Amino acid sequence: MSVAVKRAEKTIAVSEIFGPTIQGEGALIGKPTVFVRTGGCDYRCQRCDTLYAVLPEYKGDWKPMSATEIFAEIQRLSKQTPILVTLSGGNPAMQPLEALIDLGHEAGYTFTIETQGSIAQPWFAKLDYLTLSPKAPGMGNPWPTNWERLDRCLQYARQGEKQPAICLKIVIFDEVDYAYAKELAARYPEVPLYLQVGNHTPPHVSNTIDTAGLLERLDWLIQRVTEDRWYTVTVLPQLHVLLWGNKRGV
């Protein structure tokens, strides 16, 4: 058995595969994409909006799949037409995703990952896009950011021939989160930074979202950055939350 075949047979814990839909947030906002959400996470954020892909009690819902099986499902959903694949979680950096990226690239698909930057993988260098979203205090992650690990994510991503387009994304709930985002911007001035209004009523808190409240928070955040003359940042909502609330699979 060749090394490539062996890699493709490594199992990946998959919470859900869905789409095509659009990416609702960040640098690729509005782009058609298929999501692969892996199961398992090294974080425990109180305001997590996908606990079903994080907590061990949902483990029974996660399906172990090979890269070949996952890519077959992506091809079925995209009707064999190359599309952007978004690797999300949980923390997708916990999974052996290199073989999936290789398989997809051969067929013209592109790949982006959304990860908190706590686990660095050499295959980050193979991605087309990399979004690192370390968690500000408002997300309620009990562990502080490990800056060395975040540095390593950037370092690994930059060590290939073809480098992914890298950005940072911070979910903002309040002034403390805002201060954290400023710290991040000072630390990585060369990396584009996206600020995102957090959903204060995630699925485990409420079935419905507070649309007016989310837009008010967005308005506040825009005023906050412009008053601060912070003109190099980008401020965005989560479009999928405005469109579909806390519904899964869109």
Added chain:
Amino acid sequence: MSVAVKRAEKTIAVSEIFGPTIQGEGALIGKPTVFVRTGGCDYRCQRCDTLYAVLPEYKGDWKPMSATEIFAEIQRLSKQTPILVTLSGGNPAMQPLEALIDLGHEAGYTFTIETQGSIAQPWFAKLDYLTLSPKAPGMGNPWPTNWERLDRCLQYARQGEKQPAICLKIVIFDEVDYAYAKELAARYPEVPLYLQVGNHTPPHVSNTIDTAGLLERLDWLIQRVTEDRWYTVTVLPQLHVLLWGNKRGV
């Protein structure tokens, strides 16, 4: 008097200068920016959302300003900190904006223009970003697209040393507009295309917007492109409309 000084003294018809706020649409969605809205337009779109910068009866509200005066106001609003300047209208391509771009660039400001692509200017090549938004039938523009002129806009933008990042943007109200967008994509396959949900209740129709209706139309448009396997396009709302409705100056 030098040529540069003469150019800086040419008067520009200005409807409004406001900001900093964020760009609410297109490729630069979410980016902090100051808007310079010029007065006057060669189009008459029934669904235009800025008729006060288009119709001759508002001419009395437009202030003739020099590039130097406009840039002083941009600097005041941005508190002397370089920011992205969005040139909009009306049709800003009707105005002599080259001197303003030169002045701004010297101070570290960047420039983007939003124009329908009916008038080409050699100074397009000096811009940092160029958004061409030809009008689909649903906008109610009585004249069909002049493709030669649109070609010329692209040609002029591409003839400098530094080329602006170019994109196309189409406002979509219905299936006819969607078909127009497909035609455009086939004509310019190398230019990134943004589809935008149109505001069906612009200021001259209603004081309030129909948020639920706008989100429904966005949902429809996302389904339309994904069912069509049109994965190279980007689908976005107008954030400023969702945030601030038909309010001016934001």
